[in-house]
Amino acid sequence: MDDLESCRLCEWRCGADRLRRERGVCRVGRAEVAATMCSGSLASYIVTLLGCCYRCLHCNAYRISQYPDPGWHYAGYVPAAALVADARERIAAYRGPRIRTLGFTGGDPIIHLPYIEEVASEVKRQGLDLGIGISTGGFATEAAMERIVGLCRTITLEIKAWSDPVHRALTGAPVGPVLRNAEYLVREGRDRIRVFRTVVIPGMTDRQVGRIAVFIASLDPGVSYRLIGFRPNNVLYYHPGPSREVMEHLCSVCREAGLEDVAWSGYYPETVPDEVAARAAGLTAAYGGEAQAALTAAYAAACGCPTHPRDCGACLLRDRCPATLREPWRGR
Template identity: 30%
Template sequence: MNNLEEEYPELKECTLCEWKCGVNRFKEKGKCGIGIPLVASSMLHPAPPASYDAFMVGCNFCCLGCQNHNIAMYGWAKIKYSIEGYYKPEDWAKIGVRALKSKAGRFIGADRLFFTGGEPTCSLPWIEKVVEYARNIEPDVKVNFDTNGFMTENSLKRILKFTTSITYDIKAFSEKTFKELTGAFVEPVLRNIRYILQNAKDKLWEIRVLAIPGIHEKEITPLASFLSEIEPEIPVNFLSFRPEFLMEDYRGATQKFLTWCVKEARKNGLKNVTWSGLTDIPGKVLPLETILKEKKCTNHSNRYCGKCKNFYDCRLRKS
């Protein structure tokens, strides 16, 4: 552990994301729930952009409908999901570059390393080292950073220095809905996408919005207006919500709803809008506050993980 403390000194007082916990991650947990950077799994992935992916453990959100909760909530789970673990940055870099050059990698057109999760910002110092080693092997290797946008301004600038492309999730536009869905506050996410669009828009692969029926009807118009005022040509994809994690009984998005999302976004100024994903999964629609109450969130009427006195004993994260 001492060698890792020397290699990642900033984890002794971590302020990588907007929570700015300031904890010593070698001794205690912050909001992300992890200590050293850990890889849950690595694989070639054909979905655009085709890539070799590192799914990083840990996340600074606790999304009610998290699609990768075994990875994101790993630090809090009572029963641990099997993961690959810690890699020396140079070792994962070699594996990644080799995978891109492999027959399977060339077959799917994989042309970049892709860091996702969980939330890769929590593992930023490790990722920077991986990219440095990878580019010593293959100087032109591309890099994608897949993020929820909840990083500090300094972390974002670091990310922009080494990335070729960014895939960016916006969970909601209004503060109330964003807090209910994620437990975090929305301002940094909107601030950071504004910065990217104004300073590095060519790096933005797409913005993704998980479209949840009964929740996002009031989110699409203000979000589309906000984005179109900055850059109307940006690619925006509405992802079809599918029941998962604490929303496993919730109804999935319908084709009709997703088509409406696209039309509404275009009506409000966005020009490059699509939707994707499996549709029409049956279930029920409930207010988010009701779900939070049923799942025993102690702050179900005003969810905000940053000030929750029960954060380290959170029933949602340990579900």
């Protein structure tokens, strides 16, 4: 943990003694855990750490990334041995796809790199067959990025914008280190790249995507690139999200730039989706002819809710409700 005595893990290079409660841009000291979970879609045991070196206006986890300022309280510091032991127990009880990595997200976990390295050592000591994964905005120093590439089995890197003015306006930080680290990752850790990604914010980052695609293609056209539809959050709570047409168009732009593996998730329709409208028509009788009730229930039905009129007390699926745990921005 000597790195934290004069911290230079991210490109702010604050030199703060985080072990003595000095605060740099990230505002945090030792690593603190916000939450953990098994993710079947990522085949990973996810550890969410508090704090971030960015101040993103669109952050959908701002109570985590901007900790401790929001005033929320979380699990706090968890010794590496305890974290890995808990992961072992929960993975053993998990009934989904095989968990292959112990993945760190945030905030941005690069500011807690020494803790992640300690956890990686503990994974080996306890004999778990798990690689280390990290999801980052890429604002690490060159030395920290070298350590990340040497440590991780999988790396997701988010390029939030191409131009420095847009990146600074959105995150409060320059983009140069991110692009430098993306290039380093392709050159020195190509087999570790899970995806590069960008959140598409209409009027802000949508016109950045083409330039980012050209940049990635110049490094390696086979790198996977994912476009994530912005969902209103934080400072941009009242800013609109992208339409399906916008997301499809931007994927075409990326392919025209030379990228071979491009996909998107998340969009915001301006009208009721056709599937939901059709289900609403079929549910009108069940709701006593009330069109408003039928439309409301149609969204639950589209997710798999089987009981109409809705009656959670009588539903056989109440222990595994498909209608209340869906995260639609992850799919189309």
